[in-house]
Amino acid sequence: MVESRSGATAVVRVLVTMTVVVIMMMILMSSTKAAPAESLVSYLPGFNGSFPSKHYAGYVSLEEEKHLFYYFISSERNPAEDPVVLWLNGGPGCSSFDGFVYEHGPFNFEQGPKGSLPKMHLNPYSWSKVSNIIYLDSPCGVGLSYSPNTSNYLTNDHKTALDTHNFLLKWFELYPEFQHNPFFISGESYAGVYVPTLAAEVVKGIKSGDKPVINFKGYLVGNGVVNDGNGLGAAVNFVHGMALISNHMFEEAASACNPDFSSNSSKCYHAIDKIGTALDGLNVYDVLEPCYHDPEGQQQRQTQLPPSFQKLGRTEKALPVRKRMFGRAWPHWAQHFDNFRPNKSDNKMLLWPQLGRLSGGVECINDEVATAWLNDESVRKALHAAPKSTAGEWELCSDRIDYEGDAGSMIPIHRNLTSQGYRALIYSGDHDMCVPYTGTEAWTSSMGYNITDEWRPWISGDDHQVAGYLQGYEHNLTFLTIKGAGHTVPEYKPQESLGFYTRFLDGKRI
Incomplete structure (x- = not known):
């Protein structure tokens, strides 16, 4: 009787031990479940060496x-x-x-x-x-x-x-x-x-x-x-503080446009237009850096602009750029002071992102490196990305989306x-x-x-x-x-x- 009980106890112990082992293995497997192997990038065209991480x-x-x-x-x-x-x-x-x-x-x-x-x-x-x-x-x-x-x-x-x-x-x-x-x-x-x-x-x-x-x-x-409505005022204060406009121009704009720059009067429009002229040609993304001018792209963008904006053409000369090539995003509400105009429908004055939004281009920016790399089919294959025939050309900033800021x-x-x-x-x-x-x-x-x-x-x-x-x-x-x-x-x-x-x-x- 005693032997029977001890045998049963041994069996229970074995079962419990096996159950614990199975549970631990399941926990271990779930905790070490790896990322999808088919998504692993093993090489990239243009890079010779080992990745420092996965x-x-x-x-x-x-x-x-x-x-x-x-x-x-x-x-x-x-x-x-x-x-x-x-x-x-x-x-x-x-x-x-x-x-x-x-x-x-x-x-x-x-x-x-x-x-x-x-x-x-x-x-x-x-x-x-x-x-x-x-x-x-x-x-x-x-x-x-x-x-x-x-x-x-x-x-x-x-x-x-x-x-x-x-x-x-x-x-x-x-x-x-x-x-x-x-x-x-x-x-x-x-x-x-x-x-x-x-x-x-x-x-x-x-x-x-x-x-x-x-x-x-x-x-x-x-x-x-x-989107707090303070974009124009902040920008005018910035260019004044950076000595990009004179104190007289700043005071003229501040007087004509109200302290919060909410006016849409003709005086305000002309004061801001004068500031835009003074800033024309600057790199809006960094006022210390040169503005890259792409002759072909600039000409294409100019022909697509409304007549009132075509007068803002840039010199078709490629200025030197940094060794690490430029790439930029632009904000929804601001591009250049050139694009400032009164919006009669809502009685506000806004900065409009017209320049640089056409043909995927970005004003002042050279994105040749990224464009060449990401539109190469061998690169796309290495990235597990769809070919151009399926996903289209890669652009730094695409104009194919129709976006509402709501x-x-x-x-x-x-x-x-x-x-x-x-x-x-x-x-x-x-x-x-x-x-x-x-x-x-x-x-x-x-x-x-x-x-x-x-x-x-x-x-x-x-x-x-x-x-x-x-x-x-x-x-x-x-x-x-x-x-x-x-x-x-x-x-x-x-x-x-x-x-x-x-x-x-x-x-x-x-």
């Missing part, structure tokens, strides 16, 4: 045949623990390969002989040094993202936020090993709208129990629009997000005339939060040099400038950008 690329397909393209780089530091960061370029209509190629991607691109692919070298200041990062072409119709149903190219702020949130839910299902990592949203220019509207959608999904749960912690916006001011959304404890870094290159720091400083101050870190310089790197200035507010809101940077901050100041990016993600004092 790269993945491909499409996430949404309902209604929307195919959104992403490029994902696992962190070079600690991919299992480091944050996952989504990067979005602006426009609306600009590809996030702008950020990949020209700003903080894993490679620096060197232009080769005409007809050849650019050469690629590892970027020592890539944001993948300290984070897992997703570059997403959004909305559908931008960059390598496409749909066979072109009606999907008709979109707006709300649809874009919904689609990108659905993309994230599906992406984290594909990459479950990253579901518990801290998650941040980042972007620049018109991503000043993309980022907060998406963040609000993510928070809404968390509260409603969407699965998988996104471990959202905060967001970063660089030189971002907020979300209004971003300030209430920022206030709602930060008041819930989500961290926000609002940074600004201080030589950008497109979305000048003056407007960004004004709206962050207008949030009404108490100052917790008084205006001060911040230091970058081991050389202990002043890299810019910042002001910290309660609710984890920080406004930061980068000294000498233009619209796309990491392009101009890569080392300093990696510095503030790392400290923000790590929760350390900048």
Whole structure:
């Protein structure tokens, strides 16, 4: 009887042990489930060497045949623990390969002989040094993202936020090993709208129990629009402070246009037109940099402009550009002072994005490197991207989408997000005339939060040099400038950008 009981006990112990082993194996398998092998990028034309971390690329397909393209780089530091960061370029209509190629991607691109692919070298200041990062072409119709149903190219702020949130839910299902990592949203220019509207959608999904749960912690916006109606006033104050217009011109405009620049009087129009003439020929994205003039593209754009704008032709001369070629997004509401005109229908004066929006071109910008690389079929094959016959030509900024900015001011959304404890870094290159720091400083101050870190310089790197200035507010809101940077901050100041990016993600004092 005793032997029978002991035998039964032994059997139970064996069964329990086997059950525990099976459960542990299941947990281990689920926790180590890898990213989709078919999305692994094993080589890239133009680069000879080993990737410092794993790269993945491909499409996430949404309902209604929307195919959104992403490029994902696992962190070079600690991919299992480091944050996952989504990067979005602006426009609306600009590809996030702008950020990949020209700003903080894993490679620096060197232009080769005409007809050849650019050469690629590892970027020592890539944001993948300290984070897992997703570059997403959004909305559908931008960059390598496409749909066979072109009606999907008709979109707006709300649809874009919904689609990108659905993309994230599906992406984290594909990459479950990253579901518990801290998650941040980042972007620049018109991503000043993309980022907060998406963040609000993510928070809404968390509260409603969407699965998988996104471990959202905060967001970063660089030189971002907020649609607060202060664009013209901020721009006039900026160009005056930069000594680009005389004090007399500034006072004339301030007197004619009201303190908030809301007037649509003829005096105001002429005062602003005079300022536009003075600024003609400047690089709107960085007033210190030359303006690249593409003779063929410029001529094509000029013939498409309304007659009232064709008089604004530029000198057809290619000025020298930086070794790391330019690429830009432009904001929805501002391009050049040349485009200023009264809008009789709503009694406001606006800046209109006419120049540079035609034929995928961007005023003053040379995007030859990215265009040549991303339209090469061998590159597309390596990226797991659809060929040109399916997804169309890659353009830095596409004009095939029909976009409506319908979300209004971003300030209430920022206030709602930060008041819930989500961290926000609002940074600004201080030589950008497109979305000048003056407007960004004004709206962050207008949030009404108490100052917790008084205006001060911040230091970058081991050389202990002043890299810019910042002001910290309660609710984890920080406004930061980068000294000498233009619209796309990491392009101009890569080392300093990696510095503030790392400290923000790590929760350390900048």
